[in-house]
Amino acid sequence: MPAPRLMYTRRIRFASVYARSIWSMRAAHPRLERGEGRSKDTEARLNADRSIGEPTMKTQEAIAQHFGLMYQTAAANLDGLTQEQSLMHPSPGGNCANWILGHLTNVQNGVMGLIGEKPVWESGQLTRAGFDPISGAANAIEWNTMRERFLGSKDRCLAAISGLSDRALAESVPHPFGGTTSRAELLHLLAFHQTYHVGQLALSRRIAGLEGAVKGPGQVQKV
Template sequence: MTEAKALASFFKRNQYLITMQAKDVTTEESLSLPPAGGNCMNWVIGHIIVHRDIALRSLGATPILDERETEIYKRESEPLTNPEQALPLATLVERLESSHQRLQTALEQSTPEALAHKPDPAEKRTVGEGLRLLQWHETYHAGQLELLRHMAGKHEKLI
C-alpha cells in the first residue's frame, strides 16, 4: 500500500468516527465544557478542520475555513463558550465532510515524489511526514469526542 493510500484510509476511519460521535448532538450540547478544563466538542471538531486545512494546503488543495473561522478553532484559542461565536455543529459536520472529500481527492492525486518533498529547505519534515503528524493529531482529538458526547447527554455505544 502506498503512503497516500494509507493516509487516505486513516483519515477515512477518523471521518467515520468523528461523524458518529457528532450524530444527534445539538450545537448547544456541543458547547458543553469538560469540568476539569479543556474544550468542547464544537471546538474539537472545528480544530480538526483547521488542521485538515493545513493538510489540504500542503497538498496544494483549497482549505475549507475562512480566516475568521480559523481564529475560533485554532490551537490555544480561548475556550469556546459563546453560542454566537461558534459555528453550528451541523455546519461543522458538513465542512468536515467537505474537507474529507477534498483530502481524499488530493491524496489520490498525490505522487510519492510530492509526499517526499520538503516544502522549505529549513523544514525538517517532508509533506508525507507532516501529513502523518496531522493524521495522528486528528486521531488524538477524535478520541476525545466520545467523552464529549457523553457530556452532551448521549450515552449509547456507537463503536
Template sequence: MGNQSNDIEIVKFQVFNNYKIITMNIDGLTHEESMIFPNGEANCMNWVLGHLIYIRNAFLNLLGEESVWDNEKFSCYNRGEIPLDRKDEFVNFEELKNYLKQTQDKLESKLNSLESIDSKIIPDTAGLCLHEIYHSGQCGYLRRILGKEGAVK
C-alpha cells in the same frame, strides 16, 4: 517505488476511518450540546470539531489544495486559542458538519488522484493524521460526557 505507493494507502485509510469515527461521535448532537464546556472549561465539542476542520485545511494546503474556509475568519478554532474566551465566534454545529464533509470530499479526491506522497511531506502528513486520531478520541469522550450512548462499539 514499492514503498511510496504504500504511503498513500496508509494515509487514505487514516483519513477515511478518522472521518467515519468523527461523524459517528458527532451524530445526533445539537448545537446547544456542542457548546457545553465540561467542568466549565474543558474544550467543547463545537471547538474540537472546528479545530479538526482548521487543521484539515492545513492538511489540504500541504497537499496543494485550497482550504474550505478562510482561516482568519475561523481563527477561534486554531491551536493555542482559549476556546472559552472566543465562544461567541463559534459557528453553528450543523455548519461545522458541512465544512467537515467538504474537507473529506476534497481530501479523498486529492488522495485518490495521487500515486504517492512526496517524501518531504511524510512527517507532516503523519503528524496531521496523529492529530486527527487524538481529537477524534476526545469526541468519543465528549459524547459520553454529554450523556449520549457511545457511538464506536
C-alpha cells in the same frame, strides 16, 4: 514410565543431535545451502512463502486510509450533537465540542493546502478555536455549517492524497514546530493529530447524554 527429568534429558539430547545432523547435511551439500540444484517449482514455492506478510500497501494508500478512518469516526461522534450540546464542557476542565471541531477544521484546512486542495471552510469564526476555550454561545462557531463543511471534505481529501506522486510525498516541507520534513511524514503526523482530537469528541457525546458511537467487536457499529 521414565521419570520426568529423564524424559526431559532425552528431549534435550535428541534436539542437540537433530541440530548437528542438519548442520552436517548443509556442510556436506554446499550447493543446497546456496539454493543451487532446486527445481523451478521448489524455488517458486520458496519465493511465494517469502512474500507472505510483506507489506504491499503504498504510502499514499496508508495515509488515505488513516484520514478515511478519522473522517468515519468523526461522523459517528458528531451524529446527533446539537449546537447547544457542542458548548458543554467537561469537568473539571477541557474544551467543548465546538472548539474541538473548530480546531479540527483549522488544521484540516492546512492538510488540504498540503495536498493541493481548496480549504475545508474559510471563515473568520475559526479564529475562535485558538488557544483560548470557547466559553459561551456568543463566542461559538456556527455548528451545523462547520460540521457539514468538515465532513463534506472527505472525498476531496482522500482522492487528493491517493493521487500524490512518490516525488511529491518525498518533497521537503516546513515542519509546524520548526525545521523541515517530508510531505509524507507531515501527513502522517497530521493524520494522527486529527484522529487524536476526533477521539475527544466521544467524550463530548457522553457529556451531552448521548450514547457512545464507536463500538467494540460484536456490538452494533455506527461507523
